[in-house]
Amino acid sequence: xxxxxxxxxxxxxxxxxxxxxxxxxxxxxxxxxxxxxxxxxxxxxxxxxxxxxxxxxxxxxxxxxxxxxxxxxxxxxxxxxxxxxxxxxxxxxxxxxxxxxxxxxxxxxxxxxxxxxxxxxxxxxxxxxxxxxxxxxxxxxxxxxxxxxxxxxxxxxxxxxxxxxxxxxxxxxxxxxxxxxxxxxxxxxxxxxxxxxxxxxxxxxxxxxxxxxxxxxxxxxxxxxxxxxxxxxxxxxxxxxxxxxxxxxxxxxxxxxxxxxxxxxxxxxxxxxxxxxxxxxxxxxxxxxxxxxxxxxxxxxxxxxxxxxxxxxxxxxxxxxxxxxxxxxxxxxxxxxxxxxxxxxxxxxxxxxxxxxxxxxxxxxxxxxxxxxxxxx
Amino acid sequence: xxxxxxxxxxxxxxxxxxxxxxxxxxxxxxxxxxxxxxxxxxxxxxxxxxxxxxxxxxxxxxxxxxxxxxxxxxxxxxxxxxxxxxxxxxxxxxxxxxxxxxxxxxxxxxxxxxxxxxxxxxxxxxxxxxxxxxxxxxxxxxxxxxxxxxxxxxxxxxxxxxxxxxxxxxxxxxxxxxxxxxxxxxxxxxxxxxxxxxxxxxxxxxxxxxxxxxxxxxxxxxxxxxxxxxxxxxxxxxxxxxxxxxxxxxxxxxxxxxxxxxxxxxxxxxxxxxxxxxxxxxxxxxxxxxxxxxxxxxxxxxxxxxxxxxxxxxxxxxxxxxxxxxxxxxxxxxxxxxxxxxxxxxxxxxxxxxxxxxxxxxxxxxxxxxxxxxxxx
Numbered sequence: 001x002x003x004x005x006x007x008x009x010x011x012x013x014x015x016x017x018x019x020x021x022x023x024x025x026x027x028x029x030x031x032x033x034x035x036x037x038x039x040x041x042x043x044x045x046x047x048x049x050x051x052x053x054x055x056x057x058x059x060x061x062x063x064x065x066x067x068x069x070x071x072x073x074x075x076x077x078x079x080x081x082x083x084x085x086x087x088x089x090x091x092x093x094x095x096x097x098x099x100x101x102x103x104x105x106x107x108x109x110x111x112x113x114x115x116x117x118x119x120x121x122x123x124x125x126x127x128x129x130x131x132x133x134x135x136x137x138x139x140x141x142x143x144x145x146x147x148x149x150x151x152x153x154x155x156x157x158x159x160x161x162x163x164x165x166x167x168x169x170x171x172x173x174x175x176x177x178x179x180x181x182x183x184x185x186x187x188x189x190x191x192x193x194x195x196x197x198x199x200x201x202x203x204x205x206x207x208x209x210x211x212x213x214x215x216x217x218x219x220x221x222x223x224x225x226x227x228x229x230x231x232x233x234x235x236x237x238x239x240x241x242x243x244x245x246x247x248x249x250x251x252x253x254x255x256x257x258x259x260x261x262x263x264x265x266x267x268x269x270x271x272x273x274x275x276x277x278x279x280x281x282x283x284x285x286x287x288x289x290x291x292x293x294x295x296x297x298x299x300x301x302x303x304x305x306x307x308x309x310x311x312x313x314x315x316x317x318x319x320x321x322x323x324x325x326x327x328x329x330x331x332x333x334x335x336x337x338x339x340x341x342x343x344x345x346x347x348x349x350x351x352x353x354x355x356x357x358x359x360x361x362x363x364x365x366x367x368x369x370x371x372x373x374x375x376x377x
Numbered sequence: 378x379x380x381x382x383x384x385x386x387x388x389x390x391x392x393x394x395x396x397x398x399x400x401x402x403x404x405x406x407x408x409x410x411x412x413x414x415x416x417x418x419x420x421x422x423x424x425x426x427x428x429x430x431x432x433x434x435x436x437x438x439x440x441x442x443x444x445x446x447x448x449x450x451x452x453x454x455x456x457x458x459x460x461x462x463x464x465x466x467x468x469x470x471x472x473x474x475x476x477x478x479x480x481x482x483x484x485x486x487x488x489x490x491x492x493x494x495x496x497x498x499x500x501x502x503x504x505x506x507x508x509x510x511x512x513x514x515x516x517x518x519x520x521x522x523x524x525x526x527x528x529x530x531x532x533x534x535x536x537x538x539x540x541x542x543x544x545x546x547x548x549x550x551x552x553x554x555x556x557x558x559x560x561x562x563x564x565x566x567x568x569x570x571x572x573x574x575x576x577x578x579x580x581x582x583x584x585x586x587x588x589x590x591x592x593x594x595x596x597x598x599x600x601x602x603x604x605x606x607x608x609x610x611x612x613x614x615x616x617x618x619x620x621x622x623x624x625x626x627x628x629x630x631x632x633x634x635x636x637x638x639x640x641x642x643x644x645x646x647x648x649x650x651x652x653x654x655x656x657x658x659x660x661x662x663x664x665x666x667x668x669x670x671x672x673x674x675x676x677x678x679x680x681x682x683x684x685x686x687x688x689x690x691x692x693x694x695x696x697x698x699x700x701x702x703x704x705x706x707x708x709x710x711x712x713x714x715x716x717x718x719x720x721x722x723x724x725x726x727x728x729x730x731x732x733x734x735x736x737x738x739x740x741x742x743x744x745x746x747x748x749x750x751x752x753x754x
Contacts, residue, residue, distance in 0.1 A: 083691075083697075
């Protein structure tokens with residue numbers, strides 16, 4: 001990394017932290033939520049709409065971009081920032097999770113993974129070195145070590161093997177990393193739901209002194225209580241002076257619970273995926289926009305929201321767009337949901353800065369979880 | 378209509394006219410091209426994007442909006458302008474064309490048409506009176522008479538019956554029209570490719586003194602030469618002091634040819650439909666963005682275009698978005714295509730105002746029809 005500090009903490013409220021990342025493409029206020037731009041685009045949204053919604057950092061995926069269009073193509077456009085016309089910070093996932101969730105006929109060994117592309121069936125060999133090389137070519141501000149992901153539930157022996165492999169692979173990723181000056185390499189803690197494995201993984205990775213740490217292998221079916229237990233066991237073993245990224249999480253409630261425990265960074269497909277399927281987040285709980293009760297409703301999705309969707313469009317119109325299968329339905333609802341998530345983490349940050357995170361959380365949850373609800377809104 | 382003049386001509390260049398419409402929702406410079414917002418939304422685009430692309434007037438469709446969500450619903454949102462959040466002029470088609478192209482099991486009589494909805498099979502009875510009432514509820518600035526559309530090819534007897542019916546129905550639409558003060562009702566000339574029928578229809582409708590006239594039943598398979606013949610036969614029989622709208626047309630070349638003949642207003646799905654299927658219009662002819670040759674091309678769709686898509690995104694990136702089936706592909710290419718059409722009619726208008734339309738047309742066609750072309754761009 002450059003000599004400039006990469007991460008700082010400005011305030012804490014309990015275990016919750018407000019801070020920042022300083023990257024070659026600008027600053028990210030923490031806690032932060034990254035919309036998912038797997039294939040070099042956040043589904044249904046343009047970069048200008050993301051920026052207007054307050055997004056500071058996006059997630060891209062090395063697995064997908066390697067398969068299509070290829071990191072060499074992306075590199076010729078000035079890397080992922082130039083390719084997708086997003087001048088702000090980007091984090092790329094290494095593809096460990098995708099190899100294990102999307103690819104077919106995979107064979108895992110200590111060396112790496114061989115699998116068949118989910119797009120065309122071509123055989124691809126992925127190793128920690130290759131995953132790092134791909135991410136060096138993509139040029140994101142933060143890149144992720146290649147990890148061995150296990151499903152849930154998972155036998156302890158397999159979880160332990162994957163954890164040890166993930167630690168060894170993190171070392172190989174660092175060894176292979178060719179752009180330490182402008183790309184921060186984060187290590188990923190694995191270990192399934194076995195607390196001793198999580199503790200060991202966190203401690204061994206912490207010794208290796210990475211600029212940031214992620215917790216992977218959660219939100220894979222274990223349920224919220226187990227996920228929170230994993231976090232409670234793991235976070236104390238991660239260095240307090242490094243950013244903490246919880247991968248693939250989550251709902252608004254998840255974000256509050258995990259920020260309270262000390263997580264700084266999140267990504268999740270929920271705001272955009274739900275946006276495409278007519279589910280809109282509001283401070284009073286989610287709305288299902290296809291519901292008949294919205295037909296004549298002139299109110300925006302969330303009267304307290306200032307996003308472009310809520311400034312111009314009624315629930316009744318959005319319902320019509322979904323019924324009529326118009327693309328604008330997905331665009332507007334995704335736009336609102338992304339803005340809702342940004343507002344949520346910004347609210348958390350402000351509350352932490354002012355030392356009132358517990359009150360903020362309680363107040364948010366009261367409104368969100370005991371809504372007059374979709375039935376009366 | 379209101380006392381304020383609704384239509385004016387500013388200049389002519391040959392038969393080509395530059396002018397304006399003045400509607401309750403603002404002015405439209407003529408010649409004008411209306412993107413198609415059949416179901417109350419232009420596919421893949423938001424009103425803000427349409428306005429930024431220079432669009433002054435949209436087309437909506439009474440047939441579709443009657444079936445879903447129903448004109449009563451739209452009316453409760455302040456009409457189509459309020460419903461879709463488009464504060465500028467709108468024209469609604471009466472649905473004659475859709476009844477004959479989309480609906481099933483239709484029965485036509487002098488009274489009207491009975492058909493089954495293409496959405497749910499429900500039986501719907503449509504008459505000139507009902508089509509007008511629906512359009513009164515939708516509240517567009519310009520509404521269309523309900524016409525009897527025939528396919529191509531068509532027997533002369535059937536074409537004549539449809540033409541006479543269309544004239545009779547135009548009179549009934551005017552009789553039923555309840556908002557003459559703020560909605561201009563245009564009559565539609567039918568007659569298939571039979572010049573005497575077109576002449577008779579135009580002359581009889583002209584006697585009835587409508588605020589504007591449309592030519593319908595073209596671009597239905599007859600081919601460009603026959604369409605131009607129909608126009609050449611019909612236009613001299615329409616009053617020169619009324620706007621002329623050619624329905625459902627067309628390609629950039631069609632627009633130039635028809636503006637040259639004296640048409641003022643167009644609508645067509647081409648810019649948006651082609652945008653969704655990866656075909657982009659440029660001054661040097663169309664591009665097929667899925668073509669492999671675009672993979673590494675850093676140029677925008679059209680380097681001479683100032684639209685939001687061309688300001689920020691390369692052909693290479695757009696190709697990737699289409700390959701990856703990202704919604705943003707349709708959004709960006711539709712956006713560019715709509716901007717291209719607006720630039721084209723604006724260029725025509727400027728050329729007419731400056732008395733150099735023939736040169737403008739020749740120069741555009743030379744570049745567009747003899748491109749270095751998709752093969753070398």
